[in-house]
Amino acid sequence: MGLEIRKIGVVGAGQMGKGIAHVCALSGFDVALNDVSEDRIAGGLKDIGSQMQKSVDRGVLDAAAREKAIGRISAAPTAKEFGDVDMLIEAASENEEIKRKILTDFTPFLKADAIIGSNTSSISITRLAAASGRPERFIGIHFMNPVPKMQLVEVIRGIATDDRTFEETKEFIGKLGKTITLAEDFPAFIVNRVLLPMINEAIYTLYEGVGSVEAIDTAMRLGANHPMGPLQLADFIGLDVCLSVMQVLHDGLADSKYRPCPLLVKYVEAGWLGRKTQRGFYDYRSGTPIATR
Numbered sequence: 001m002g003l004e005i006r007k008i009g010v011v012g013a014g015q016m017g018k019g020i021a022h023v024c025a026l027s028g029f030d031v032a033l034n035d036v037s038e039d040r041i042a043g044g045l046k047d048i049g050s051q052m053q054k055s056v057d058r059g060v061l062d063a064a065a066r067e068k069a070i071g072r073i074s075a076a077p078t079a080k081e082f083g084d085v086d087m088l089i090e091a092a093s094e095n096e097e098i099k100r101k102i103l104t105d106f107t108p109f110l111k112a113d114a115i116i117g118s119n120t121s122s123i124s125i126t127r128l129a130a131a132s133g134r135p136e137r138f139i140g141i142h143f144m145n146p147v148p149k150m151q152l153v154e155v156i157r158g159i160a161t162d163d164r165t166f167e168e169t170k171e172f173i174g175k176l177g178k179t180i181t182l183a184e185d186f187p188a189f190i191v192n193r194v195l196l197p198m199i200n201e202a203i204y205t206l207y208e209g210v211g212s213v214e215a216i217d218t219a220m221r222l223g224a225n226h227p228m229g230p231l232q233l234a235d236f237i238g239l240d241v242c243l244s245v246m247q248v249l250h251d252g253l254a255d256s257k258y259r260p261c262p263l264l265v266k267y268v269e270a271g272w273l274g275r276k277t278q279r280g281f282y283d284y285r286s287g288t289p290i291a292t293r
């Protein structure tokens with residue numbers, strides 16, 4: 001008998017955890033949402049409600065469906081509340097130590113059969129699986145940002161992920177109405193192996209004075225038909241996440257072509273992480289984004 005997935009536990013109520021909780025609840029799954037503090041979780045629940053309200057206001061979501069979905073999401077401040085979840089999706093910060101600690105803290109409270117998925121952008125699924133203590137039930141489930149809008153979910157099997165876990169995960173993603181692509185477990189998988197070096201190169205282009213922030217973004221939006229310019233996208237993803245992915249590529253593939261741009265490092269060191277801190281390649285504090293270079 002396969003596992004019937006009804007309830008999802010999401011660890012991390014940042015931009016990705018909120019998006020994952022949002023789409024799971026709208027697709028009829030119960031959701032337990034965890035973060036480092038009750039305030040963070042409450043903030044996450046509020047943001048999900050506002051995001052869904054925008055869809056209601058635009059006429060693409062029924063108000064009653066919004067209410068039902070919100071009613072399916074509960075705050076889960078500790079690992080103990082994860083005892084009845086069928087799948088845990090780890091969506092905490094892109095830092096291997098943090099992810100390992102979450103896995104060792106949460107796994108003892110999970111049902112023996114529960115699947116553990118990680119939304120990591122770049123870190124080895126095989127290594128995280130080993131830290132979870134149940135590598136055969138561990139899998140990479142890499143959603144794209146913004147989760148409610150983006151069609152793709154990259155699925156990554158670790159070396160020990162069994163067929164049952166893979167099939168049940170595919171079925172779950174299908175129920176979310178998303179499309180799967182399968183990537184092998186190499187640093188940053190497919191999307192970020194291609195996308196992040198492009199973004200890093202855009203930052204080098206800025207660093208070397210080839211163009212201003214606006215020139216680079218306009219060039220790629222209008223010249224390559226990208227929906228967002230690469231610096232705008234970097235701010236949207238989060239510059240901390242961009243830097244972590246480049247470090248994983250640089251360390252994991254040992255090729256200087258993945259060297260993180262020093263300007264990216266400087267922005268992260270300044271705490272200018274993009275939209276989430278109101279400042280990155282653009283300053284968002286006045287409401288209208290203003291280029292910082």
Ligand SMILES: CC(=O)CC(=O)SCCNC(=O)CCNC(=O)[C@H](O)C(C)(C)COP(=O)(O)OP(=O)(O)OC[C@H]1O[C@@H](n2cnc3c(N)ncnc32)[C@H](O)[C@@H]1OP(=O)(O)O
Nearest residue numbers: 051054055058060121143144145146148149192227228237
């Ligand atoms: C780093 C990684 O590990 C992997 C990654 O995710 S890499 C990043 C991948 N993502 C991208 O490349 C995004 C590129 N940008 C885009 O595709 C578009 O600019 C965009 C989809 C973000 C916005 O497009 P747009 O046409 O301006 O959107 P807009 O009309 O404002 O909104 C469209 C929908 O998206 C939703 N949306 C937009 N931004 C959102 C956000 N930050 N969070 C949640 N939903 C959001 C809107 O609510 C709206 O939903 P409804 O139709 O239900 O109302």
Ligand SMILES: NC(=O)C1=CN([C@@H]2O[C@H](COP(=O)(O)OP(=O)(O)OC[C@H]3O[C@@H](n4cnc5c(N)ncnc54)[C@H](OP(=O)(O)O)[C@@H]3O)[C@@H](O)[C@H]2O)C=CC1
Nearest residue numbers: 012013014015016035036091092093094120121143145237
């Ligand atoms: N941003 C993107 O475009 C994408 C990101 N991802 C991946 O998704 C994951 C989350 O990224 P994103 O949502 O952008 O990051 P955010 O920084 O927006 O959110 C991460 C959240 O995790 C919380 N957190 C940190 N440690 C713990 C912990 N021990 N227990 C519970 N929660 C914790 C953070 O709290 P605090 O801030 O207090 O530390 C924060 O609220 C990362 O692995 C990232 O690589 C995947 C696809 C796209």
